[in-house]
Each structure stands twice: as C-alpha cells, then as structure tokens.
Amino acid sequence: MLVLASVQNVPDLPTSPPRLWHLPRTGRHAPSLTSRTLVGRQGIFTAARDLAGYELLFRAPGRLGLRVDLWNARQQDRATEHVIAAAFHRGPHITEGLPAFVNFTRSYLVERDHLHCDPNQVVIEVVESAYADDALRARLGELRAQGFRVAIDDFIGTRSQVALLDHADFVKIDYRDLTARGPQLVDLARQSRCTLIAERLETAAALAECQQLSFDLFQGHCFEPAITVDRGLVGSRDDGIDAEFALA
Incomplete structure (x- = not known):
C-alpha cells in the first residue's frame, strides 16, 4: 500500500478562515443562490483498492455537471476558497484524515500570502490553465518548503506543464488524454519521478490498461463515483465561518 507521509513542523496557520461563496444568479455556467454548503468528493485509490486520498470539488445544489473549467479565474478562485x-x-x-487534492489556479497561488489550509491535509492541484511563469514556480517552491505537496x-x-514537473509530487493524467496521446505521455511524466495518478477511469478495461502502464494511483467511477457531501446550512455562526458573499 502506498503511504502518503504527513508533514511535521508546519508553520502556524492564519486565524482568518476563507469564506463560503454564494454563486451569482446570472451567468451561463453558474447556478442560482442556495442555502446549502456542498462539496464533491471522489476517492483516489491504490491498485489494491486502498484509499490514498480524495479529490474535493466545487458543488452547488440543483445543478449537475458544472463546467467550472469554463469559468474565469476569479470565479474559479472563489470556488477554491469555498x-x-x-x-x-x-x-x-x-477526508477522514487522508490527503485532499484541491484545484488551485495560478492567480490563487501567486496573489495570496496564505492558503488558509493545512499542508498536512491539502495537496495543491495546479489546474491545466495555470501558466508556469517564474512567479508560479517560485511560489510553488515556497509552498513546498512549507510542507505542501503539489499535483x-x-x-x-x-x-x-513540463516546466512544473520539478516542482510537483504528483502528476494526474486523464484517461481520455492517454487514449488520444499514447503511452509516451506517461513516459514524459515519469521522468519527474512523481507519483502518477490515472483519473477518469470509467471501465475495468481502462483500469487494466493504466495498471499495465504502472500508474501508482487511480481515480474514477470504476472505483467509486464522485459523491456530494452536504456540509449544512450556510451562514451558521457556530463554527466560526464568515457569511458567504456574492460575486461582484
């Protein structure tokens, strides 16, 4: 079983928590206001089907298949904070004490001094649209020095993406991209000696192919579907969360 080691001697976290987000009423890809707090969660597994972590995803009640990747960077940043x-x-x-893979944009990482999360708990998942300039590479170096891991x-x-390999601990490859680009994509990723994660595995055949290519971890419906976890009513003050705010 692959064990993701915890990090010791992490710096004190800032006391100001991030905010929950009310989505705007308008916009092609954004749902209406809601009073519930939801998070999507999907397990990441070893070949032996042991849980190694979870990916956490933005969810909103009443809307399925949100295309967060089509939102602008500011909206995506609000989704991450939520x-x-x-x-x-x-x-x-x-996440039951297991690492949580959370999507981060370049702007979220570069423009914020604190991520308001524990490096023992969160793996920074750099989205595919993040341009790897000097500022992002330097920031990832700082965050890894604090104990964060990067995917x-x-x-x-x-x-x-290749420019980020030296700053990464995990590389995630969508099975659809693997099918389109071939095994050389795995060879390129493996040069970094990162832990390789095959994602969007929908069938046993896809899983078998990725196991043959020696991926380390696996994610997709053939293990478990993404579920939506209800975190309760927003605006509750008993847990110290600031009230959610609308996107201006």
Missing part, C-alpha cells in the same frame, strides 16, 4: 472553507473550516473534516492536473505534456 471548497477549503466547507471542507476544513466547517465541522469534522470530510499537476490534466497533464498533457505542454511546455508549461
């Missing part, structure tokens, strides 16, 4: 607030600042943690999401071998 996930952190709902998952780690609102009652018991929902490259939806790796397809772009120049920008």
Whole structure:
C-alpha cells in the first residue's frame, strides 16, 4: 500500500478562515443562490483498492455537471476558497484524515500570502490553465518548503506543464488524454519521478490498461463515483465561518 507521509513542523496557520461563496444568479455556467454548503468528493485509490486520498470539488445544489473549467479565474478562485472553507473550516473534516487534492489556479497561488489550509491535509492541484511563469514556480517552491505537496492536473505534456514537473509530487493524467496521446505521455511524466495518478477511469478495461502502464494511483467511477457531501446550512455562526458573499 502506498503511504502518503504527513508533514511535521508546519508553520502556524492564519486565524482568518476563507469564506463560503454564494454563486451569482446570472451567468451561463453558474447556478442560482442556495442555502446549502456542498462539496464533491471522489476517492483516489491504490491498485489494491486502498484509499490514498480524495479529490474535493466545487458543488452547488440543483445543478449537475458544472463546467467550472469554463469559468474565469476569479470565479474559479472563489470556488477554491469555498471548497477549503466547507471542507476544513466547517465541522469534522470530510477526508477522514487522508490527503485532499484541491484545484488551485495560478492567480490563487501567486496573489495570496496564505492558503488558509493545512499542508498536512491539502495537496495543491495546479489546474491545466495555470501558466508556469517564474512567479508560479517560485511560489510553488515556497509552498513546498512549507510542507505542501503539489499535483499537476490534466497533464498533457505542454511546455508549461513540463516546466512544473520539478516542482510537483504528483502528476494526474486523464484517461481520455492517454487514449488520444499514447503511452509516451506517461513516459514524459515519469521522468519527474512523481507519483502518477490515472483519473477518469470509467471501465475495468481502462483500469487494466493504466495498471499495465504502472500508474501508482487511480481515480474514477470504476472505483467509486464522485459523491456530494452536504456540509449544512450556510451562514451558521457556530463554527466560526464568515457569511458567504456574492460575486461582484
């Protein structure tokens, strides 16, 4: 079983928590206002089907299939902040002590001094749209020095993603991209000696193919579907969360 080691001697976390987010009423890809706090969760497994972590995803009641990847960076940043607030600042943690992979944009990482989450709990999943300039690489170096681990999401071998390999601990490859680009994509990712995660595995055949290619961890419906965890009513003051706010 692959064990993801915890980090010791982490710095004190800032006391101000992140905020929950009321989505705007308008916009093609954004749902209406809601009074519930939801988080999507999908397990990441070893080949022996042992849980190694979870990916946490933004969810909103009444809307299925949100295309968060089509939102602008500011909206995506609000979604990230909402996930952190709902998952780690609102009652018991929902990852059962296992690492939580959370999507972060370049702007969220570079423009914030603190991520308001514990490096023992959170793996920074750098979204595919993040451009790997000097500022992002330097920031990832700082965060790794604090104990955070870094994953490259939806790796397809772009120049920008390759430039981040030396700053990453995990590389996630979507099975659809593997099918389109071939095993050389795995070879490129493996040069970094990162832990490789195959994601969006929908069938036993897809899983078998990725096992043959020696992926380390696996994620997809053939293990378990993503579920939605209800974290309760927003606006509750008993857990110290700030009231949610609308996107201006």
